[in-house]
Structure formats: structure tokens, C-alpha cells
Amino acid sequence: MAFSSPSNDQRNFECVTVASVDFIKLPLRDILESLIQPVDLFKGINSCSALLSGKFKLRQDQLKLCFIQPPAEPDYSKLDVTLLYTLIRNLCPSLKPTKGWGKDPDDADIQIGDDIERLRLFRNNYHAHADSAAISDAEFKEIWKNLKSVVHRLQKYMYNSGRNVNYEQELIKIESSKIAQDHLDSCKLLLQALMNIQNQTDLKAEPEIFLKGEDRVFCGNTARLEANVKNVEFSCWRFTWQKRTEKSILECIDTNQEIYKGSTNIILLIQNVRKEDEGEYQAVISREVNGIEYRISSNIIYLMALGELPILNDLRVTTGDEGITIHYSYKVLKQSPEVKHINWCKNGEPLDRKSKKYIGGSLNENSFTITSPTDNDRGKYKCTITNAVGSVSKEVIFGLPNTMASEETVIRNKSVKLVGNVFVYDGSPDILEVFWTKNGEKIDPQGSGGRLSAVTVDDPSLTIRDVGHIDAGEYKLIARNAVGTTSSDIIAIGILIYIH
Structure with missing residues (x-):
């Protein structure tokens, strides 16, 4: 049985296919390792929300290869081109291309990041010719020429980084050696599988969570924040509300507390808003898969508690036939909550205004009289008024001459x-x-x-x-x-x- 030799167009396609799988991952792997050692990759990914829950969220199969908790380490040789490129793009900001990631570089752009983008474009050439399985000599010549230029610059970059590599020799081997049919088929299958996975990922809607609600609420009123969640199976995800503290730490909110009465997974109610309730709020959905926690955070709403404390004027003391009288007055600023309570204390102990010893002292009055004063009435008297924002106090000291x-x-x-x-x-x-x-x-x-x-x-x-x-x-x-x-x-x- 006779076997026909592949045409030049087919041979050209075979070189691009094998280079897309076997070759271009070599410089990408070395570049990643020169900047992030395998033992440090877990920490880098764990601090990158884009890789865990954002636009470049890694798939489960990718996480199993690279997101490995120390002391175990990932094997960079097992990472494919797509994963290597994604990690470099999100974890190596110093390599940002001239025009930015995902953009086609101009001919004059020859930074390392620009050449990484050119490797991505080279790999994409496989997809452009996958159906025909052929690349003309003229087109192949241009593709291969550009690849050689990129390889030359990358090899020089790695030399300067103290690494002894020879990418150019590897490229010559691919171009000059006969490619075994089984290896070629394996490369085709792998690239096709990667293409299918990528298409499925692009089509699949990512979980989304968006927070809405009033960001300005008067003290004493109820604040309502609502999380709009999409593409999430509620039974598979945990819902958490968080508030950023004064120390810039996000802490989980216990919605079982009385202040959050009526709250649910997707609705946060803050009853009788106070000044201390001001701050940044966000909702988080999370789940754990194979021991790895995935988190998606909403946008942040900064809640402002409007209103000011009441103003209590200085106390004034007079004497008369009934006894010693403390005169008081207060006012409430515009758009501030009204005064709800007034309290009187003597030497830190509450006074019982229902006693016949005392006259007045309520919110609707402006004087507080101590009848039939004696030496026992000496001491420090304090008047405290309170609204939804807080309390203010004034004091007078009753003493002998x-x-x-x-x-x-x-x-x-x-x-x-x-x-x-x-x-x-x-x-x-x-x-x-x-x-x-x-x-x-x-x-x-x-x-x-x-x-x-x-x-x-x-x-x-x-x-x-x-x-x-x-x-x-x-x-x-x-x-x-x-x-x-x-x-x-x-x-x-x-x-x-x-x-x-």
C-alpha cells in the first residue's frame, strides 16, 4: 500500500500546528518562571481577583494545575500556552505590552510584552487554517519569519536574565524534521480541544453580583441595600455581607444582630442608622471546590449617615422660693433628627424626675428645679439630650460658697x-x-x-x-x-x- 507525501501547504500547516503546541510554550514558561517561582504562584493567584472570580477567571482544570497550596508546587512544564499567557498577563505587570494586553502590536513595538502578544497571535493562526489544514508557502514564509524574529529577541532577553536557552535551535528542528503522524494528530486534537473549551467558556455566563441602594440615609431611618445576583445557583453559593472597618479591614456582618433585623441573603437592612454605621458595604458570593474557595464580590456602596448632634446651650442656674433652678435650651440643625430623650444625673447617678423633690426637666420644658435644697443636694448635675445621631451633655456643679x-x-x-x-x-x-x-x-x-x-x-x-x-x-x-x-x-x- 502506497502512502502519499503531504503537500507543501499541508507541511506548512503541520509546522504551525506543532509549534503552537510544543514550541511557543517554552519561552512563555521560562518568562513566567523568571518572574514568579513555582512556590510563589499560589500566593500570586490568591491575591488576584481577576484570576479567581473576574474577567480572566481560571477554569477548574487550570486551577488544578497551577493553584496548588504550598509546600507543594505546580509543574510549569504541564501548563499550556493559554494558561501561561493568562498567568503572565495578570501576574506580571512589568511586561505590559506597548499598546496593552490583547492588542495587536505595531511593527515598531518590540518590548517583551509585545512579543508575548505575537506568540498569542501565532497560536491563533492555527485556528484560522484549521478547517483547510493548509497554509500557502507565501503565507507560511511570512508567519515563520515573524516567529523567528520574536524568538531571537526572546532568546536574547532570557540570556540577559541569566538563562541559557536555545529557542532558535528548537525552531529549526520543527521546520527541518519529519513530523510523526501520531504526534501531529495529538497536537491537532489538543488545539481543537483548547479551542472548544475556550468557545464554551466565552459562551457561558459568569456569575454576577451587583449592589444597589441609597448611599445617603438620615440617622434614625432604615438603610436598605439589595444585591442583584445573576447566573448563580443559590444552593451552591454562600452569601455574605461585608463592611470595611476604620482599619480598612473588610469584616463579615452578622445579620442576626438586632440592628440588621429583617435582612436576607440578598437584602441588608440597617435599622435606626447611626453615625457608626457609615462605611463601605459590599456583598460577596463564594463557594469551595476541591478545597479551593472561589469568591465574587459586588461593587461597593459607601453609606453616609446624614444629620448632626443637637446643640445644647450652657446651663444657667438661678435661685428662688421653690429652690435651685437649672435653665436649659437646645436646638436641632436643619435636616437633623429631632431630640428623642433627655436625662438628668447627679454625680453620675440618674435622677428620678417623678420624685416630688424635682420639678420639670422634660423635653417640653426649659427648667429643672431642685426644691427645698439642703447640703445633701451638693454635687455635679448633668443634662443629656439624645437624637438618632448621638448624645450631648452639659454640667453644673452645685457647691457651697x-x-x-x-x-x-x-x-x-x-x-x-x-x-x-x-x-x-x-x-x-x-x-x-x-x-x-x-x-x-x-x-x-x-x-x-x-x-x-x-x-x-x-x-x-x-x-x-x-x-x-x-x-x-x-x-x-x-x-x-x-x-x-x-x-x-x-x-x-x-x-x-x-x-x-
Whole structure:
């Protein structure tokens, strides 16, 4: 039985076929290995969302070859041209072609990335001639000439990278040697299978998830985010809601919490929105296959919680017949939630405004009165008002007057001046009365015939004129406000103070 020799056109096609399978993966493999060692490939793929869930998502058969968790390593020799090109394109940004990935380079573009694109185009020539299984001499000459130029530059690049390769010799072997029919058939089958897989992948709709919802919500209202999911079998995927924290870390949201009441896999409800709910939100679908987790993330919505805290003015204290009254007022800024609560505390403990001891203090009033004040009512009083944004507080301190006294003697005038100083801290009730005592008895300057000076809140000093033995004794300055009474230290005037 006689066998016919293949025509030149068939022979040309055979060279392109074998080169597409056996040859062009050699420089691609070496380029990938020069930039990413096999032990580091898992880390690179794991950090590349495009390869795991994006536009260039790797197929299951591809992941089994390259996405191998350390300490195990992938075998680069088992990676085909399509997979090598995809990995280089997504993991080696330094090799980006002049016009970008997936674009036909111009003749003047001779960067390494440009030649990687030319290898891709060379492989595609197989698909253009697969039906006829023939390439004319003129076309083959041009194809092979371009391939040789690419190979020459790539070989020089690898030499400069410290790798001893000889791609040109491998190319000569393909062109000059007789190709065994079984090997040729194997190459054809492989290329056809790759083409079919690629076509199926292109036709198959990728899972999609898109997040929509209002990104500006007033505090106190409910925020609603909804995930629109396509091409997903719900039973095969897990749904997760995430929020980015202040530390720029995405954390999973526990939708069982009360704040997210009513949420589902595809709807996130945030009840009574607060300022701390501001941040970036996204939805994630994921599943695990053969121990590898695949994740697809939605777009991000930055939620803004609108509204401001209420403004609480400084507290003002007055005294009257009913007792000590704290006057308060507040306002709410435009487009801010109204005040919902008001609370009063004394020394950090809540006050029971229902007690007869207190009058007023509600949101609808502007004063809070402490009736029949005593020394027990001293302390720090705090008013707190709250809206959906948060709380603000103001404080006043109810204290006794502060009194100080000293003595000045004027020999020439035969007088003694008991210098008094009385004051209260901010927020404390005003001083109602000041007077001096001698030996525990209240002094009445008006009944002294002018020998004793008048004592007032503004001038609490006491001047004793024409001092004599009758003026000897222990003197105290007394001051009283609505909280109570306080006294100065004793000033003792002895009998020797008598001036001749």
C-alpha cells in the first residue's frame, strides 16, 4: 500500500500546528518562571481577583494545575500556552505590552510584552487554517519569519536574565524534521480541544453580583441595600455581607444582630442608622471546590449617615422660693433628627424626675428645679439630650460658697479690718447672704453706732473702729447660698490688741 507525501501547504500547516503546541510554550514558561517561582504562584493567584472570580477567571482544570497550596508546587512544564499567557498577563505587570494586553502590536513595538502578544497571535493562526489544514508557502514564509524574529529577541532577553536557552535551535528542528503522524494528530486534537473549551467558556455566563441602594440615609431611618445576583445557583453559593472597618479591614456582618433585623441573603437592612454605621458595604458570593474557595464580590456602596448632634446651650442656674433652678435650651440643625430623650444625673447617678423633690426637666420644658435644697443636694448635675445621631451633655456643679478671711490692723486709726473674700464656682447658686459672727453670735453692724462697717455680698469685709477690750474674741465670716452655709477659718482678736 502506497502512502502519499503531504503537500507543501499541508507541511506548512503541520509546522504551525506543532509549534503552537510544543514550541511557543517554552519561552512563555521560562518568562513566567523568571518572574514568579513555582512556590510563589499560589500566593500570586490568591491575591488576584481577576484570576479567581473576574474577567480572566481560571477554569477548574487550570486551577488544578497551577493553584496548588504550598509546600507543594505546580509543574510549569504541564501548563499550556493559554494558561501561561493568562498567568503572565495578570501576574506580571512589568511586561505590559506597548499598546496593552490583547492588542495587536505595531511593527515598531518590540518590548517583551509585545512579543508575548505575537506568540498569542501565532497560536491563533492555527485556528484560522484549521478547517483547510493548509497554509500557502507565501503565507507560511511570512508567519515563520515573524516567529523567528520574536524568538531571537526572546532568546536574547532570557540570556540577559541569566538563562541559557536555545529557542532558535528548537525552531529549526520543527521546520527541518519529519513530523510523526501520531504526534501531529495529538497536537491537532489538543488545539481543537483548547479551542472548544475556550468557545464554551466565552459562551457561558459568569456569575454576577451587583449592589444597589441609597448611599445617603438620615440617622434614625432604615438603610436598605439589595444585591442583584445573576447566573448563580443559590444552593451552591454562600452569601455574605461585608463592611470595611476604620482599619480598612473588610469584616463579615452578622445579620442576626438586632440592628440588621429583617435582612436576607440578598437584602441588608440597617435599622435606626447611626453615625457608626457609615462605611463601605459590599456583598460577596463564594463557594469551595476541591478545597479551593472561589469568591465574587459586588461593587461597593459607601453609606453616609446624614444629620448632626443637637446643640445644647450652657446651663444657667438661678435661685428662688421653690429652690435651685437649672435653665436649659437646645436646638436641632436643619435636616437633623429631632431630640428623642433627655436625662438628668447627679454625680453620675440618674435622677428620678417623678420624685416630688424635682420639678420639670422634660423635653417640653426649659427648667429643672431642685426644691427645698439642703447640703445633701451638693454635687455635679448633668443634662443629656439624645437624637438618632448621638448624645450631648452639659454640667453644673452645685457647691457651697468659698470663704476666706484675714486681718489688717491700722494703728493710726485705732481700727482692725477683717478682710473677707467670698465666691462661688461657675454653675453654683449665687450667694444670698454674708455676715460675721463673734464667739458664735451674729454681728449687727447697724446697732454699733457706726463703729462697725456694713457687710455686703460685694464687700464682705468688716472694719472695727476704736478697738477696745470688748472687741476681743473669735470672728468668722459666714456665707450662704441656696445649697447651704459655709464659714471661714477663725480670726482671733486678743485683749492685747487694745491700742492706747
